[in-house]
Each structure stands twice: as structure tokens, then as C-alpha cells.
Amino acid sequence: MPRDRDQLLAEAVRLRETGRREQARERLLALCEQFPLDAGIAYQTAWVHDTLGLESEAVPHYVRAVEGQGLSADDRRGALLGLGSTYRVLGRYPEAVTTLRDAVAEFPDDGALKTFLAMALYNTGRAHDAMGLLLTLLASTSQDPDIADYRPAIEHYAKNLDATV
Known part of the structure; x- marks a missing residue:
């Protein structure tokens, strides 16, 4: 990759990070024209939008990013989360569920992906599945001692929310 690309991309990211998002957007769109297959540029362009x-x-920038090559695992995870979350915000719930479910399969330890998947499941009328996912996440990640005391029960009910015993 040309050094110019790296320098121009870093400058655009700095603009976004310092609140000059419209300037960053203009620069990133220009970079997209120059490097149309670059997944890293596509990801940063999606992010600024x-x-x-x-x-x-x-x-479309998120899609190019996740379908492209060369993203670090962290950036790929971020691009999948961004795409799934954006689909959800746009009311494209089935696409959000598919994207986020695939992302959770690829990054099974990522709690943020599971949380956004639960929201998308809820939006598709699958509140039961969403609640089970969130309860499982809560039981496995909470540092709250009161939750830890009830972890086995929470995990049990996460699998069968309708159980009474």
C-alpha cells in the first residue's frame, strides 16, 4: 500500500476523532475513489457516515469493508458491529439479525455483538431469544456479587424462561 494512502487515511481519522467529521468525510470519500477496494478506507468511511x-x-461502505480483505480482527469486528447496528437503526431488522448472528459466530466472546444481536432479535419479535441471550451474557460477565450468587439460576432460566421450577 502506498505511503500516501496511510498518511491520508491517518489524517482523515484524526479529523473524525477531533470532531471535524464533515472534513473527514470529504477526505474519506476522495480516498474511496482512489482506493475503491480498500477495506480499511471503506470501514473508516462507513464509520464517519x-x-x-x-x-x-x-x-455500502460497511458492506465493502466486511466483504473486502485486509482488516485487522478488531476492525473487522467493529465493521460487523457497525453494519449490524446500522441495519437495525434503519429498520432492516432481518439483515441486522443475520449480520450480527454471523459476527457473534466469528467473535463468540464479544459481549457488544451479543447485545446488539439481542436488540435486533427483539425488533424482529423474538423477545424470548433476545432475553435469553442477554441473561446468558449478564450471568457470564457481571462482576456484581449479587448476580454472581444467582448465576446458576440465571443461566438455567436463560435457557428456559418459562420454567417455574
Whole structure:
């Protein structure tokens, strides 16, 4: 990858991080034209669109990012979370569920992905599945001693919310 690409991308990211998001967006769109197959640029472009409330415009960039090559595992996870979350915000709930379910399969220890998947499941009318997922996540990640005391019960009910015993 050309050094110019790295430097220009770093400058655009700095602009976004310092609140100059519209300037970052302009630079990233120009980079997309110059490097149309670059997954890293696509991810950063999607991200800046999301921060500007331009979710519809973010989607094709997220798709290019996750379908492309070369993202670090962290960036890939972030791009999948961004895409799934953006689908959900746009009311594209089945696509959100599919994207986030696949992301959870790829990154099974990521609690944020599971949380956003639970929200998307809820949006598709699958509150039971969403609640089970969140209870399982809560039981396995909470540092609250009161929750830890009830971990076995929470895990049991997460699998069978309708159980009475």
C-alpha cells in the first residue's frame, strides 16, 4: 500500500476523532475513489457516515469493508458491529439479525455483538431469544456479587424462561 494512502487515511481519522467529521468525510470519500477496494478506507468511511447520522450512506461502505480483505480482527469486528447496528437503526431488522448472528459466530466472546444481536432479535419479535441471550451474557460477565450468587439460576432460566421450577 502506498505511503500516501496511510498518511491520508491517518489524517482523515484524526479529523473524525477531533470532531471535524464533515472534513473527514470529504477526505474519506476522495480516498474511496482512489482506493475503491480498500477495506480499511471503506470501514473508516462507513464509520464517519454513522457519526454524522448518515446511516443509509454508511451501509455500502460497511458492506465493502466486511466483504473486502485486509482488516485487522478488531476492525473487522467493529465493521460487523457497525453494519449490524446500522441495519437495525434503519429498520432492516432481518439483515441486522443475520449480520450480527454471523459476527457473534466469528467473535463468540464479544459481549457488544451479543447485545446488539439481542436488540435486533427483539425488533424482529423474538423477545424470548433476545432475553435469553442477554441473561446468558449478564450471568457470564457481571462482576456484581449479587448476580454472581444467582448465576446458576440465571443461566438455567436463560435457557428456559418459562420454567417455574
